[in-house]
Amino acid sequence: MNTNAPTTSGNAPVPDPVLRSPGDNTPHGESTWPRVLTVRGLTKTYGAGDTTVDAVRAVDLDLAAGEVLLVMGPSGSGKTTLLLMLGALLRPSAGSITVTSRDGVDVDIAAAREKELPVLRSRTFGFIFQDYALLDALTATENIAVAANLAGTTGPAAHERARELLERVGLAHRAAARSSQMSGGEQQRVAVARALANDPPVLLADEPTANLDASRGRDLARLLRQLADEDHRSIVIVSHDDRLREIADRVLWLEDGQFRHVAALAVDPVCRMQVEPNGPHASWRGEQWWFCSDACRRAFVTQPERFTPKPASN
Amino acid sequence: MGRRFLFADRRRATLTVLGVAASLLLVLVLGGIFAGAVDRVTYYIRTSPADVSVSQDGVRTMHMSASSLPADTPERVADIPGVAWAAPIAFASGSVAGPRGRQLSYLIGYDTRTGRGGPTRLVAGRTPAAGEAVLDEQAAKQLGVQVGDQFTIMGTSLRAVGFSTGGSSITNTTVFVELSEFARIHDDRVSYVLTGLDPGADPEAVTDRIEAEVGGVTAQTREQFADSEARIVTDMSADLLRLMSSIGLVIALAVIALGLMTATLNRLRDFAVLKALGARTPRLAAAVAMQVLLTVVLASTVATTAALALAWLLPLAAPAVQISITTAAVAQTTTTALLVGLIAALWPLRRIAALDAATAFRETR
Numbered sequence: 208m209n210t211n212a213p214t215t216s217g218n219a220p221v222p223d224p225v226l227r228s229p230g231d232n233t234p235h236g237e238s239t240w241p242r243v244l245t246v247r248g249l250t251k252t253y254g255a256g257d258t259t260v261d262a263v264r265a266v267d268l269d270l271a272a273g274e275v276l277l278v279m280g281p282s283g284s285g286k287t288t289l290l291l292m293l294g295a296l297l298r299p300s301a302g303s304i305t306v307t308s309r310d311g312v313d314v315d316i317a318a319a320r321e322k323e324l325p326v327l328r329s330r331t332f333g334f335i336f337q338d339y340a341l342l343d344a345l346t347a348t349e350n351i352a353v354a355a356n357l358a359g360t361t362g363p364a365a366h367e368r369a370r371e372l373l374e375r376v377g378l379a380h381r382a383a384a385r386s387s388q389m390s391g392g393e394q395q396r397v398a399v400a401r402a403l404a405n406d407p408p409v410l411l412a413d414e415p416t417a418n419l420d421a422s423r424g425r426d427l428a429r430l431l432r433q434l435a436d437e438d439h440r441s442i443v444i445v446s447h448d449d450r451l452r453e454i455a456d457r458v459l460w461l462e463d464g465q466f467r468h469v470a471a472l473a474v475d476p477v478c479r480m481q482v483e484p485n486g487p488h489a490s491w492r493g494e495q496w497w498f499c500s501d502a503c504r505r506a507f508v509t510q511p512e513r514f515t516p517k518p519a520s521n
Numbered sequence: 522m523g524r525r526f527l528f529a530d531r532r533r534a535t536l537t538v539l540g541v542a543a544s545l546l547l548v549l550v551l552g553g554i555f556a557g558a559v560d561r562v563t564y565y566i567r568t569s570p571a572d573v574s575v576s577q578d579g580v581r582t583m584h585m586s587a588s589s590l591p592a593d594t595p596e597r598v599a600d601i602p603g604v605a606w607a608a609p610i611a612f613a614s615g616s617v618a619g620p621r622g623r624q625l626s627y628l629i630g631y632d633t634r635t636g637r638g639g640p641t642r643l644v645a646g647r648t649p650a651a652g653e654a655v656l657d658e659q660a661a662k663q664l665g666v667q668v669g670d671q672f673t674i675m676g677t678s679l680r681a682v683g684f685s686t687g688g689s690s691i692t693n694t695t696v697f698v699e700l701s702e703f704a705r706i707h708d709d710r711v712s713y714v715l716t717g718l719d720p721g722a723d724p725e726a727v728t729d730r731i732e733a734e735v736g737g738v739t740a741q742t743r744e745q746f747a748d749s750e751a752r753i754v755t756d757m758s759a760d761l762l763r764l765m766s767s768i769g770l771v772i773a774l775a776v777i778a779l780g781l782m783t784a785t786l787n788r789l790r791d792f793a794v795l796k797a798l799g800a801r802t803p804r805l806a807a808a809v810a811m812q813v814l815l816t817v818v819l820a821s822t823v824a825t826t827a828a829l830a831l832a833w834l835l836p837l838a839a840p841a842v843q844i845s846i847t848t849a850a851v852a853q854t855t856t857t858a859l860l861v862g863l864i865a866a867l868w869p870l871r872r873i874a875a876l877d878a879a880t881a882f883r884e885t886r
Binding site for chain 2: 291326340
């Protein structure tokens with residue numbers, strides 16, 4: 208299920224058998240896991256008249272239980288807007304978001320009343336933030352217990368739940384620590400535990416590895432994968448971090464508010480970041496090479512041999 | 522959560538609590554000085570043996586009043602059913618002088634044979650005879666008068682033979698003499714008639730009976746007389762006291778508002794995160810209200826402790842000043858501060874209510 212996406216060089220977007228098409232409704236291939244999230248025609252428009260901006264345009268998406276979906280795309284492509292709408296934090300301008308709760312009830316978040324949203328959020332979604340967003344006035348245990356409180360679990364039961372989750376993320380020994388006393392990796396693990404406090408069917412993660420070094424980023428990625436596999440919990444990750452492709456069942460590229468076919472993805476040969484084909488480019492050896500920035504393009508044209516594999520000799 | 526939010530920044534929390542405590546201390550001490558003044562002014566009436574006091578018609582106080590009754594009034598009052606005894610006192614105001622200075626003083630003449638209307642408690646010496654007087658011990662100390670010394674009251678030289686207590690206030694002191702000595706110093710008037718009642722007699726009924734049967738007099742129970750006396754102080758000082766208390770409370774409002782505003786602004790992201798996690802605004806409002814409650818309770822505790830310490834220390838330096846800190850005053854000040862604190866919380870609450878949960882994702886620390 209979890210296959211590494213091979214890095215492709217800039218000029219030749221190579222179709223990746225693991226990465227599926229936008230809106231692919233069978234993320235697990237032959238998997239029979241039920242859908243937990245169904246999005247249809249999701250649109251978010253800001254402004255009016257001449258200043259209208261479509262941040263997300265008629266997006267369709269299905270998410271199966273236990274699936275890890277990675278949404279990538281350039282800055283301003285609408286990733287965060289999409290995540291906010293999926294998490295019932297932002298009202299869409301059009302479309303529907305149907306989420307299936309743990310007890311099998313379908314709820315259309317887009318049509319839910321405003322006062323129903325807090326309960327929906329606390330019971331249906333677990334949020335993982337880029338900067339962890341732990342409350343520094345509280346201990347690790349209390350941060351998790353507060354989230355449990357918000358869904359109705361209070362007192363010793365909430366603290367017991369917090370202890371279980373800290374144990375699960377390997378931080379039982381840091382139960383009494385505050386965020387200022389923890390490393391970034393520990394904080395993000397506590398944040399993951401907090402996201403699990405109410406056993407939500409869906410986790411929504413916004414750049415969860417952005418503030419972590421490579422090693423801790425990998426650890427967190429493994430943890431997320433483990434949560435999806437063991438709990439059949441669905442995870443939507445919005446990120447620029449290419450490393451997360453390793454754990455994703457599916458990668459979608461969001462650009463200008465729409466999913467584009469992942470086969471169009473390419474990797475900058477200089478910095479190894481994913482790029483869009485409409486950016487800076489250069490021709491070499493009769494091929495077109497794409498770059499994330501002009502700086503990378505200049506670096507490439509100065510010494511193209513340094514950044515490209517040598518042609519195979521016969 | 523409110524508690525944790527409040528104490529997350531201990532320095533700010535301490536400053537806020539101390540700031541509010543200082544303003545509450547101002548309110549408590551001002552009220553305490555006022556209550557102390559009332560206590561002192563009404564001390565003679567509250568501690569006298571009289572169940573009912575009779576004065577000239579329309580005169581309801583001793584201070585700032587002149588009451589003059591016919592000489593036979595005590596006998597006529599004594600004849601009223603329910604009255605056990607009636608004792609005249611003479612009352613005038615003037616000045617008392619000793620080696621170290623001069624003070625305003627009330628002069629009270631009383632029947633030394635019965636002792637009714639005389640000093641409530643003698644802390645030194647004995648009951649005065651002709652040419653003698655009892656001074657309040659605080660005034661005696663300030664005037665430099667010892668037992669056995671000569672001093673002057675309303676231009677007449679008397680010998681101090683005893684010291685009483687509780688008769689000095691910020692404005693004046695009290696000197697007690699025998700009735701005949703009062704007549705020699707001032708005149709032979711009867712100012713008030715102190716009246717004791719038969720066991721089981723209803724004071725209200727007796728006052729009505731005295732006013733109806735004696736005529737030309739005003740009769741009041743001990744409580745009515747003390748209340749009327751206290752009202753003089755209240756009427757004179759109420760506006761000033763109210764102004765100073767209002768200033769104290771406005772300072773408390775400003776300190777709480779500033780503290781809460783800073784604390785809330787610093788925690789807007791936390792509140793947004795909590796909203797994103799599913800917290801409703803009332804729950805977050807409760808966290809803010811808890812911060813107000815804790816701030817006020819802590820500040821009130823600090824202020825009350827400081828006020829009690831001042832109430833103990835200040836009279837050592839200024840014996841005429843009495844600070845009376847009562848449970849009722851503390852409760853009232855704390856309740857008012859709590860209301861003020863909740864008013865101060867309105868702005869942070871508005872910010873929190875308007876806070877978009879989505880900012881939890883958009884903003885970073």
